[in-house]
Amino acid sequence: LAKTTQPISMDSYEGQEVNITCSHNNIATNDYITWYQQFPSQGPRFIIQGYKTKVTNEVASLFIPADRKSSTLSLPRVSLSDTAVYYCLVGDSNYGGSQGNLIFGKGTKLSVKP
């Protein structure tokens, strides 16, 4: 089973760039890496997804090195409203002979201070 490891928490200040790294050993060849954001008492919300190299959208960038054993979510110029838990998700197609399993990391609690 692919496993993911993320820092438990991070602190930042408004206007700073925040980078959150997720380690995922045994990631399968066809697996994508997806990041979700979750606010208290709400369901996770999709932020960005990638397979390799770099992906950028209007809210974040995702950096994936050539060996794909890790990925880094980059949030530019964070604001107080970015305070949330961020999850790294890796699809694991090696589990149990079925289509696969979905391994969420434990999440990184980001606190943005004024």
Added chain:
Amino acid sequence: DSGVTQTPKHLITATGQRVTLRCSPRSGDLSVYWYQQSLDQGLQFLIQYYNGEERAKGNILERFSAQQFPDLHSELNLSSLELGDSALYFCASSVFSGGLQETQYFGPGTRLLVL
């Protein structure tokens, strides 16, 4: 608002009981996923259905079962409830084009408290 609805919002029950959680996916989405989120275990994938058929299974206990109906709504049945089953249960949906890496849209969750 993701477009995914879940009922009930809150549920309080006793150990040994059975409950049913309901999920309606976004319009047009064929796949439904169920997750359990507790403080000590994080977000755990339970099971996925696609167009009425089970597609993938995660860490789902034998006391739990799910199904997806012809109108694509899904139900998660939890039986012989234990204190440790107290958690937030999320449903998510996606269009589904063949893999597990699609963007999932999560509902607001059902908070289950077993006393």
